[in-house]
Amino acid sequence: MPSDFDLLRPLDTEPRTPSTVDVRRAITDGHRRVRRRTGYAGAALTFVAVTGVTIASGALDHAAPGRPTPGVDTAATKSAPAAPAPTSCTVQQLAAPRNAPKALISGADPEGTYFVGRSYPQAGGYQAVIWHDGAGTEVPLPGDEEESLTDVTTTGTAVGWSYLHHKKTPFVYDDGRVSQLRGVTDGSAEAINDSGAIVGNDGDHPVFWSSATATARRLPMPAGAQAAMAVDIDEDGTIVGTIDNKTPYVWLPDGSHHALRTPDLGGKPAEGRVFHISGGWVIGVVNEAGGGQASGKARAKGEIETARWNVGTGEVQVIDGLDGMPDAVNAQGWLTGIDRHTGAVLHADTSTIELPGLAPQGAGTLADIANTVSADGKTIGGQSDDANGVIQPVVWHCR
Numbered sequence: 001m002p003s004d005f006d007l008l009r010p011l012d013t014e015p016r017t018p019s020t021v022d023v024r025r026a027i028t029d030g031h032r033r034v035r036r037r038t039g040y041a042g043a044a045l046t047f048v049a050v051t052g053v054t055i056a057s058g059a060l061d062h063a064a065p066g067r068p069t070p071g072v073d074t075a076a077t078k079s080a081p082a083a084p085a086p087t088s089c090t091v092q093q094l095a096a097p098r099n100a101p102k103a104l105i106s107g108a109d110p111e112g113t114y115f116v117g118r119s120y121p122q123a124g125g126y127q128a129v130i131w132h133d134g135a136g137t138e139v140p141l142p143g144d145e146e147e148s149l150t151d152v153t154t155t156g157t158a159v160g161w162s163y164l165h166h167k168k169t170p171f172v173y174d175d176g177r178v179s180q181l182r183g184v185t186d187g188s189a190e191a192i193n194d195s196g197a198i199v200g201n202d203g204d205h206p207v208f209w210s211s212a213t214a215t216a217r218r219l220p221m222p223a224g225a226q227a228a229m230a231v232d233i234d235e236d237g238t239i240v241g242t243i244d245n246k247t248p249y250v251w252l253p254d255g256s257h258h259a260l261r262t263p264d265l266g267g268k269p270a271e272g273r274v275f276h277i278s279g280g281w282v283i284g285v286v287n288e289a290g291g292g293q294a295s296g297k298a299r300a301k302g303e304i305e306t307a308r309w310n311v312g313t314g315e316v317q318v319i320d321g322l323d324g325m326p327d328a329v330n331a332q333g334w335l336t337g338i339d340r341h342t343g344a345v346l347h348a349d350t351s352t353i354e355l356p357g358l359a360p361q362g363a364g365t366l367a368d369i370a371n372t373v374s375a376d377g378k379t380i381g382g383q384s385d386d387a388n389g390v391i392q393p394v395v396w397h398c399r
Contacts, residue, residue, distance in 0.1 A: 083332060083376050085348035086398035091356050091384060094393040097129060097136045098122075103393040104383040105131070107151040107158075108372035110194070110235070110278070110331070112379030115372065116149035116158050117393060130158055130173065131393070139173050142180070149173065151191040157212065159189035159198055170200050172212040181209055183216030191232045199230040199239050206230030206241050206251075219251050222259070234277045238311060246271035248284055250311060260309050262286050263316050272307060278375075279331025282309040285324055306337060319347065327382070328373045336370035336380060344368040346377060346398065355380065355396050359387040370396065 096103035096119040103119035115131040119138075128139040128149045141147045145163035152158040158173040159181075170181040170189035181189055187202035189209075198209040200216075204227035207216040221228050222243060230241035230251075237253035240260075248260035262270040265288050274284035286307045304324035309316045310333070319326075322337035322345075329335045334348040336355075344355040361367035367389075372381040380396040 085334070085351050086346065086353055086377055087351070089346070089353055089355050089380065089396040089398035091358060092134075092395050092397060093358060093384070093386075094131055094134060094395060095136060096393060097127075097138045100127065102391050103129060103136070104371075104391055105381040105393045105395075106148060106371050107191075108374070108379075108381045109152050109154040109156075110375045111154050112372070112374030112381070112395075113154060114152045114156050114158070115381045115393070115395070116152045116160065118148040119393075128160055128162070128173075129393075130156070132156060136393075139178065141171050141173075141178060143169065150189065153192055153194050153196070155194075157192065157196065159192045159200075161188035161200075170198075172198070174212055179212065181212070181216065182214065183207070183209075190230065193233050193235050193237070195235070195237070197233055197237055199233045199241075201229050204228065206239075208233070208239060220257060222249075222257075231275055232277045234280065238277060238280070240274045240277045240282050242273045242284075245273065246289070248272045248274040248282070248309070250282070260311075261314065261316060262289075263307070263318055265305065265318070274309070275326065276329050277311070278329050279333070280311045281329050281331070281333040281335075282311060283307070283326040283329040283335050284309075285326075286318065306335075308333065308335065321352070322347070327369055327371050328380075330373045330377060331375045332377060334373060334377050336373050336382075338366065338369070344370050344382070346370065346373065346380065348377060353398065357384040358392060358394065359385060361385060368394075 100119035100121045103117065105115045105117040107116045108114060117129055119127045119129050121127050126147050128141045128147050129136050130139055130149060139149060141162035143162035143164040147162035149158045149160035161168055161170050167186045168188055170184050170187060172179050172181055184202040184207060187200055189198050189200040192198045196211050200207055202216060206219040206228045208219060209216050219230060225243045228241055228243045230239050233239050239251040241249050243249045250260055251257040262272045269289045270286045271289040272284055272286035274282050276283050284307050285304050287304045306319040306322040306324060306326045307316060308319060321339055323340055326335045326337040334346060336346050339345045342354050346353040346355060355368060355370055357368035367385040370380045370382040378398045382394060383391050384394045386392050
């Protein structure tokens with residue numbers, strides 16, 4: 001399950017009225033007092049081998065042709081063609097269906113043509129939404145409680161979840177129709193790739209669907225693991241997630257699976273969690289390990305750092321300057337996050353591009369969050385507070 005500090009960011013994306021207490025500034029200031037300026041850990045690191053678990057080669061064969069040779073740690077997804085990093089971005093507010101006063105974007109396809117998320121209708125509650133060519137359409141997910149769409153393909157097939165009979169239930173939206181995904185009794189669909197493979201969770205077990213009509217299959221977990229979650233799937237079928245809220249993990253298309261190595265932080269061992277993968281690049285967070293089975297918040301020591309892994313090379317980098325939790329990554333390895341001094345940014349290795357919001361809010365706030373970034377870095381989706389402090393769906397156009 002996500003740790004307490006990982007849960008703080010999603011909670012802060014919810015619509016809110018102006019408050020006299022800046023929760024995020026208090027958290028950031030506290031982190032800054034103990035922060036170690038580690039910069040880039042540029043040395044290549046090997047993966048940690050996980051023993052005691054064997055599965056047949058091809059057991060996770062849900063990818064497109066071109067899977068890796070069994071037993072070889074290579075990323076089947078090829079790096080995206082090199083593209084120059086943008087130098088500036090402008091923000092555009094998207095309209096929510098039926099003039100809903102609040103909405104946000106939580107996912108997008110790799111090309112940045114479709115966006116998904118949810119709105120908050122005038123009468124209250126939640127409503128799943130898909131945007132295409134700037135126009136939003138409500139998606140009627142069954143259920144009477146919270147709901148959202150989380151990811152979408154370049155052809156507009158989207159996945160998400162809704163509470164149905166008081167249980168979280170995964171759904172797929174395809175060609176105007178909503179269908180419940182099979183084989184999960186209480187869980188969610190988190191991501192879909194352009195081959196139609198879907199990953200999500202059933203309680204404390206990570207699962208994948210080879211297609212929108214397939215039955216969910218549980219992903220294998222290492223010996224001794226008590227819980228795991230799958231969060232994203234790459235175009236080649238590589239799946240990433242976290243074991244026991246402390247071990248970054250990868251399931252490869254050839255059926256093998258293992259932990260991702262966490263770097264030493266100031267000479268001390270670390271633990272971590274991962275959030276997204278694209279083009280073999282994985283983003284997440286790391287922090288000093290400790291506390292055994294304690295909760296994530298109690299176990300974490302020192303500052304939470306942004307981390308980026310390369311599945312093909314085994315390299316892991318700790319990236320300085322962000323508030324600790326990256327929000328999206330593309331096939332170039334560029335990522336979005338919150339810069340402590342300026343706000344939402346696109347970090348493109350050699351440059352950092354500021355993402356302006358709908359209204360100036362000042363550094364140290366979560367007024368603007370970039371939740372998606374296209375493969376070329378030119379289209380970024382997310383959310384921004386307007387002049388009244390109301391959350392709105394936005395797209396940043398970069399050049």
